Amino acid sequence: MTDEAIKLWEPSEDRRRATQIAAFMDAVNARFHTEISDYDALWRWSVDNREDFWEQVWDFGGVIGDKGTGEGGARRLADGDAMPGAKFFPDARVNFAENLLRRDGDGDAMVFWGEDKVKRRLSWAEVRASVARLAAALKADGVGPGDRVAAYMPNMPETVVGMLAATSLGAVWSSCSPDFGIQGVLDRFGQIEPTVLIAVEGYYYAGKSLDIRDKVTAVAAQLPTVKRVVVVPYVNEAPDISGIEKATLWADYLGGGPVPDLEFTRMPFNDPLYIMFSSGTTGVPKCIVHGIGGTLLQHLKEHKLQTDVRPGDRAFYFTTCGWMMWNWLVSGLAAEATLLLYDGSPFHPDGNILFDYADAEGMTLFGTSAKYIDALNKGGMDPKSTHDLSTVRTMTSTGSPLVPEGFDYVYEHIKEDIQLASISGGTDIVSCFVLGNPIGPVWRGEIQKRGLGMAVEVWNEAGQAVVGEKGELVCTKAFPCMPIYFWNDPDGAKFRAAYFETWPGVWCHGDYVELTPRGGMVIYGRSDAVLNPGGVRIGTAEIYRQVEQLPEVLESLVIGQDWQGDVRVVLFVRLAEGVTLDDDLVAKIKQRIRTGATPRHVPAKVLAVGDIPRTKSGKIVELAVRNVVHGRPVKNVEALANPEALDEYRDRVELAG
Numbered sequence: 217m218t219d220e221a222i223k224l225w226e227p228s229e230d231r232r233r234a235t236q237i238a239a240f241m242d243a244v245n246a247r248f249h250t251e252i253s254d255y256d257a258l259w260r261w262s263v264d265n266r267e268d269f270w271e272q273v274w275d276f277g278g279v280i281g282d283k284g285t286g287e288g289g290a291r292r293l294a295d296g297d298a299m300p301g302a303k304f305f306p307d308a309r310v311n312f313a314e315n316l317l318r319r320d321g322d323g324d325a326m327v328f329w330g331e332d333k334v335k336r337r338l339s340w341a342e343v344r345a346s347v348a349r350l351a352a353a354l355k356a357d358g359v360g361p362g363d364r365v366a367a368y369m370p371n372m373p374e375t376v377v378g379m380l381a382a383t384s385l386g387a388v389w390s391s392c393s394p395d396f397g398i399q400g401v402l403d404r405f406g407q408i409e410p411t412v413l414i415a416v417e418g419y420y421y422a423g424k425s426l427d428i429r430d431k432v433t434a435v436a437a438q439l440p441t442v443k444r445v446v447v448v449p450y451v452n453e454a455p456d457i458s459g460i461e462k463a464t465l466w467a468d469y470l471g472g473g474p475v476p477d478l479e480f481t482r483m484p485f486n487d488p489l490y491i492m493f494s495s496g497t498t499g500v501p502k503c504i505v506h507g508i509g510g511t512l513l514q515h516l517k518e519h520k521l522q523t524d525v526r527p528g529d530r531a532f533y534f535t536t537c538g539w540m541m542w543n544w545l546v547s548g549l550a551a552e553a554t555l556l557l558y559d560g561s562p563f564h565p566d567g568n569i570l571f572d573y574a575d576a577e578g579m580t581l582f583g584t585s586a587k588y589i590d591a592l593n594k595g596g597m598d599p600k601s602t603h604d605l606s607t608v609r610t611m612t613s614t615g616s617p618l619v620p621e622g623f624d625y626v627y628e629h630i631k632e633d634i635q636l637a638s639i640s641g642g643t644d645i646v647s648c649f650v651l652g653n654p655i656g657p658v659w660r661g662e663i664q665k666r667g668l669g670m671a672v673e674v675w676n677e678a679g680q681a682v683v684g685e686k687g688e689l690v691c692t693k694a695f696p697c698m699p700i701y702f703w704n705d706p707d708g709a710k711f712r713a714a715y716f717e718t719w720p721g722v723w724c725h726g727d728y729v730e731l732t733p734r735g736g737m738v739i740y741g742r743s744d745a746v747l748n749p750g751g752v753r754i755g756t757a758e759i760y761r762q763v764e765q766l767p768e769v770l771e772s773l774v775i776g777q778d779w780q781g782d783v784r785v786v787l788f789v790r791l792a793e794g795v796t797l798d799d800d801l802v803a804k805i806k807q808r809i810r811t812g813a814t815p816r817h818v819p820a821k822v823l824a825v826g827d828i829p830r831t832k833s834g835k836i837v838e839l840a841v842r843n844v845v846h847g848r849p850v851k852n853v854e855a856l857a858n859p860e861a862l863d864e865y866r867d868r869v870e871l872a873g
């Protein structure tokens with residue numbers, strides 16, 4: 217970091233004392249006779265004493281289950297030095313849904329807003345009853361431990377109920393959002409062979425209703441393992457589903473009469489829970505399988521200790537169920553929080569809806585993306601003056617690095633007294649490597665801390681740990697939420713190739729980052745997108761950070777183009793309405809980059825585009841653009857939200873000379 221460290225926020229002493237991480241620290245000190253009094257000491261203890269730490273998370277998180285009784289007590293970690301290969305709690309048995317459904321009664325378990333069209337709430341008792349009914353129906357259809365239940369669903373209560381019902385039986389859950397095309401769904405679910413498919417008939421986006429019955433029909437017809445398609449009416453109360461093979465409406469499937477007993481099949485801790493998919497722009501998506509106990513422990517830790525989600529809190533994340541933040545959010549039930557679900561455009565109808573939701577429902581955690589914060593900033597929104605937001609204690613941001621100016625915006629225009637936690641990890645670990653610390657300061661432009669129990673370091677090319685220098689984000693010790701394996705990868709070759717090829721026995725995440733002297737992290741972009749002009753490594757976010765501060769530029773994407781035996785930096789910009797890319801603007805962009813970064817960062821070419829291609833979870837796809845520019849094929853365009861945007865990058869005359 218070239219900037220001087222600026223402290224933007226710090227919790228008051230009262231707030232610090234009231235956090236769950238403070239209570240956890242007290243519990244550790246009492247049990248292990250330690251004298252830990254700050255985050256860094258707790259982190260050090262957690263990575264040096266992984267067995268004690270993760271067992272303490274189990275106990276503090278009130279995990280319902282059986283730790284198992286190996287020789288000499290419950291085994292907490294077997295083959296702890298093997299990565300991959302280590303197994304946490306190898307004899308334990310747990311049920312995921314049992315841990316999420318620990319509450320009952322009239323209080324809200326979930327609130328749902330489908331843009332401005334639908335508002336609903338479900339109590340804990342209602343959710344338990346629906347889960348019991350659906351689980352009984354799934355069981356009657358033969359669904360049992362290890363079987364896959366797949367969902368082609370919006371982020372709505374029935375999706376959560378579906379996951380809870382499936383996992384109550386020990387089945388494995390996988391989901392895609394309804395904006396996926398037929399091929400995108402088949403590329404994913406075709407590999408994992410689900411027994412039951414749950415789907416909506418339509419959904420809302422940006423004020424429009426979209427009918428997806430044709431897509432569901434085509435998907436169902438091409439998934440031969442699917443015995444039943446359960447259709448959830450969303451846009452229409454009673455949709456005609458006669459065209460969909462093996463289809464039953466949700467209410468008919470759940471049935472009436474007395475609610476069956478809710479039963480939970482306890483499964484081995486390291487059995488599969490979720491199958492997630494890599495974004496897949498480099499081939500058919502990889503099917504990343506996450507374990508039951510590892511996901512549960514990690515999410516309990518991240519919610520309770522790193523995000524301070526408390527019983528009775530009201531937790532929100534802007535996500536679809538095609539992104540891992542959906543799985544992360546839903547685990548908030550285990551922390552006894554109410555889930556505030558939202559589906560649709562975050563800007564419909566007037567840009568305020570998420571803040572309206574926060575005020576109407578007493579939101580305590582406002583989870584969003586850096587892109588959303590940037591868009592609010594560019595749009596001149598000032599929620600601080602239009603909304604109360606007094607209940608919101610924490611805001612989290614992910615998806616791409618949050619730039620320092622994004623931090624400023626949150627404190628100046630959203631709320632002053634808020635823990636702003638930029639967080640990062642991803643689908644590979646269904647959680648975070650680096651994230652929030654509720655008892656410490658927020659420094660401008662920095663992710664607060666490395667996650668507890670995560671032996672994260674930054675390594676230079678020689679494999680040495682460095683601080684204050686850019687390098688690769690690695691994790692040097694096994695952790696419970698590593699994937700248990702990849703689907704259809706019997707010898708583990710794909711799994712090892714994905715994370716352990718650079719340094720055997722060390723997880724290399726593929727993020728180009730810097731650990732600061734304060735123990736914070738700055739992310740400069742994906743390692744495989746690093747630009748290398750003249751052999752100098754430049755993270756793409758270093759350029760975005762500069763250029764996207766200009767009011768003329770809404771968004772940008774940068775790549776390295778192979779050129780005359782070297783690499784030249786090519787910057788694509790999406791401009792604000794009415795702005796054209798003339799020589800003056802190009803000069804202004806270059807000047808901003810030169811002064812804000814270095815002359816080496818200045819692009820050789822700056823080109824205007826109408827759109828920036830992105831995945832369905834909103835990540836810009838630098839590698840796909842790099843392939844298009846070099847005339848190479850782009851694999852699996854189905855993973856993109858706007859594949860047509862790639863056309864503009866093909867055969868650009870400006871890049872031929």
Ligand SMILES: CC(=O)CC(=O)O
Binds near residue numbers: 616641643648
């Ligand atoms: C936590 C994350 O890292 C989420 C993401 O960006 O995919």
